[in-house]
Amino acid sequence: MKCQKCDKPATFHITELTGGKPKELHLCEEHARDYLNENETPTEEPSGAAEALAQQLAGVGKTVEQLDKLDKTACPICGITFFDFRSKGRLGCSHDYVCFEKELEPLLTNIHGETAHIGKRPKRSQGDTDRLTELIRLRKELKTAVSNEKYEEASQLRDQIRRLEGDRK
């Protein structure tokens, strides 16, 4: 393949992901260097990028009150608040992807340039994912019940958990 700007062989194949849709470039070393130099962007810190992005993006287009309210929103399953996620960059359970879907979307677009998975899927049917998510919530409630010495409630929760776990296979 020839360089797009001269007759030398193209040794650099660049996919530009900034801007609307990806742009492919095939350049020789000299033109690749020119291209990369003129596109010089301030160096980004790769580690902790998720945290930094989460902090920035979550606030975009929101008033202080709205952001404050969002920060206090908690996942009904694992209890993580949006603020916790923003400050640590780690989610608390798989349901967060559902309950914070709108807030995560700009973040995913920024990191990956896409918002839908292509590729491998589990071979087995996933079955009822709500039931599995429910187990996360019940186990957390069980723990709270036990530590509050609410033993009757705890025993009911334990039965519910066993029933759901029994359906697993």
Added chain:
Amino acid sequence: MSVQIDDLVRTTGEWMRGSGPESDVVISSRIRLARNLADYPFITRAATNDRADIERTLRDGVLKLVDKLPVSYVDVSKLEGLDRQFLVERQLISREHAESEGARGVAIDEGEQVSLMINEEDHLRIQVLKSGFDLPAAWDKIDAIDDAIESQVTYAFHQRLGYLTACPTNVGTGMRVSVMLHLPALVITRQIDKLFRSLQKISLAVRGLYGEGSQAMGDFYQISNQITLGRSEIELVKQVSEVVPSIIDYERKAREFLVRESKQNLHDRVSRAYGILRTAQTISSEETMHLLSSVRMGVNLGLIPDLHIPELNQLFIQTQPAHLQKLSGAELDTSDRNIERARYLRKHLNSAGDGHAEKN
């Protein structure tokens, strides 16, 4: 089935054997998949008993597959700090996994190509490591392992978003494809920053020897994908596979340039490095890595005739702090380690000329 860390001390992993395609520049090819169980919270929100349950579920699931997937299990939470550090140096667990707390473990196969880390940042991190430039083989292997484990447990998976991970940077395929490269000539000729900038442009990440945040010691660099969502596993393997040959070419051209333009300087640099390693009485890990890197390039260019890449690859690993202490059978402080390291290097490099380096 359990594995004794001490059994690993005197062996080397398959990926260190210095063979495989393009092994003058490519040390190893690695793929990892991040997976989580659907019915437990991610690690940051997991209570102590959740972590224990996750560990048990995954350990049992993995050990049921032992006919198909022969692995030994190491309970990392019960290991001494030195043994955990040893596994990090060996690339079998991450630094994060070594330093965290609570129930966690790793299953390792005999050739040290497969490592299954339980309760790292995600519930399960599957890793396959191959010697040289061999990503397609790594993908076939990890794909099969992932299928086998998935027959035992239910992964957290979302119809639109794919495999769900604790950090949104891994969601989708949960896959990191990386290649470890030895790029001394690009460092000497000051081309390395330019290379990094062009890799960043195509959304590939560059890291040091031990992953995120680690220093590029010994001129070793890991190139890997950043994007995990919206591209298939095959596309991700292809993306990294396509860029590596040009980096190999770039490094070889830089080596040729050095030989052509300043062979005497290069030969001098390599010989001095070899000389220091063979005679030093006390030497730090950093200096060792730096000098071994020059020697490794010298061996590849035929400037040092009596040494071989597998022996050198082994020295890179065995002169690391935890390996050194395990080999000498004693816990040593920094200054004692530097003396022991120099002794170890003298012994191995001075016997190399007599034929084969003796094993310890």
